[in-house]
Amino acid sequence: MAVAGLTLSRRRFLLGAASVGVAFSGLSCSRQEHVQRKDKVRVMALPWMFGKYPIREAKERFEKRHPGVEVELLKSPGESCQKLLVAMLSGRSDCDVLLGANETDVINFAARDLLLPWDDFIASNPKLMRDRFVSTFFDMVNFGGIQYALPVSGELICLSVNKKMARDAGLLNDNGRIRFAKTWSETFDYAKRLSVDLNGDGKVDRYGFAINWSFGEHIFFATVNAAEGRVRGANNEILIDVPALREMMALSREAASKGHLNLGCLTDRNSDRNDMKAGLAAMIMTHHSRWREVQEVLGDGATTVMPVPGPHTGSSCAFSLNVLIPRNSHAIELGRKFAEEEMFAPYFSGYAFTKYGKLPCHRSAIENDASEEYHWLQEWADRSTHRPLVRDIAQLIDSIERSQARYLANEIDLDAMFSGLKADMSLLDLRDIREDLKKA
């Protein structure tokens, strides 16, 4: 064979090509051992967190405190940590510290032995011990007695109410506080009273209530927990068809038909908070942080919170945003130090709370916040629980949201909605992910 003046026999050519192929595949498949770095740490966070947490300030502070150390900030691919999980499963190391994983992400990572536990670090750092955290969030990422992550912020489902509009509708008591609605029918009565026809054309111009159906499973489990005080039944089955849910869904459809409830969140997850900022919505049921986030536009103290109605006042569905160290981190010690010194410093989650309402999980963050909402939220967080940690959680979420949307769009009736949901669930793998942890 003659190529560019070289003569090769067929055998040599094939042998050469095969060797190159084997060498490349060997290189790409081999697991590489990395030396721990002392001069650089890669900090990754969910993209939206860069706007709501002082991550860049944390980098500057840390670099100033540790001369010669570089902090590289990275945005995680996508809005969740699922893609990172796939990357880590293939042995790739994308970051040394990850901020933003929720408890489902954490258990998924932990069940595949991809995380370094914090326990030994906590033992030598009293600042990070359990009693310094809101216990609900701390325990959410403790599996089998091992602390796989540390919670930075927590979120729970509740109702945010525009106080001025509530005052106009006569929903505040003499102290200027909102009177908590105890039942769903009372809540929808609030919605009716808060709905206003501003120009007298017979149509509602400012609606009373919106529920964020884009987080449909959170809404579901918050309602169940407030009604039953739990989200799993006596046989550990997921509670999905409870009277309170039926009542809430039926009242929602009725209120939507009258214009008291807006369904914009069926297709736009931000429509409720945007409308509240624009003064078009009086009350929204969504993540609690919106209560404070909208104050950026409406003014300090313009809104307040109300628990999810039900006999178990304050019980809701919550989730945490955690910091974790991947097992294949290239800078384990620096990563831990960065988390301890910056992410659990009062300024970090304190800023996210003051400006955006993200509930700090470390109790030192808000020592001087006197707002009663903060204390209520901490109290409610203690009574809240996370959504079930099941293998097919993504499908369960989609199934719940689809069912809700079909019912609210008048495609099916209430019985069909719940029977369809049960049928969907019967096809899902609802085994607890924590079972995988034992195998790992």
Added chain:
Amino acid sequence: MKSHAASPALQIAPASAKNRRAYWLEQIRGSYAAYFFSMPAIVLMTVFMIYPLLWAFWLSFTNYHLIHEQGTGFVGINNYTAALQDSTFKTGLWNTLVFTLFHVPISIGLALLLAALIQSAGKFGKLCQMLLFIPVLIPEAMSAVVFWLFAERVGLANHLMLEKFGFITHGIEQIFGFEIPQNWLGRPGWAMAAIVLTSYWGIGTNVILFSAGFAGIPKDLYEAAAVDGAGPWSRFKAITFPCLRHTTAVVSILAIIHSLKIFSLPYIMTNGGPGTSTTFLYQWIFQNAFMYFKLGYACAMAFLLALVVLAVAGLQLAVSKKD
């Protein structure tokens, strides 16, 4: 043997089997340089197309899960039968067909009309052609943000209907029995209509193809027809349409394939909702593969969709050949 005789390569190949083998080996040896230079393309195609395709085909017969790998195994045609029984798969297929039905004929008709207008617009036509092509250059994912047009509170559609065309709006309210402002994307039928409407955004490619087709029609045909007293419609029916037959076939195949693979528009505008009213097959496959990580099942659905695309394209080709 008859067919072999028809092949020019075999006509010059030696007749006996032994000699024929030696002949072909010699041919291959003599073409090493050609193989060498085409190797990069062959390697790239093998690594990024053929291997993934074969791997995906194999996966479609397994219960492979990207995260929960334990228990992965061969499941035969279970994924295919499960897909055919999956109500969301069926809904997705139905929605895809409905979209195709509304998107393909209207987009082709509109493109043909615009191309015809451009032909008769002289230099101004070139400018129009360029303007029509600009949306094609914008990623579909970005164009989907026009969903704000249909938003309930801040959407242009509601704003225009309420503020500018109140009298028409009142009529619509009377006839259809619903109030405006309306959450267009929150109602199943309207959400589909909004997606179909938005999909005409990318009509520019078809206009360009038809314009090229128009350019290939001899002018003297029109002149002869005009001398014979043929009107515009007769000229279109007897000259334009037959001459654009092949262009129309190409455009319709492309439009059908594009419709069957519709993904980014509904994903961004409605995320398949409300319920499953705008869930298309591609999105359901995507969800299973990259959100539920059920790669085996997703691959089976992808091959079923590929079958549909192949069948439709084959049918279309057969019809155009017969023509």
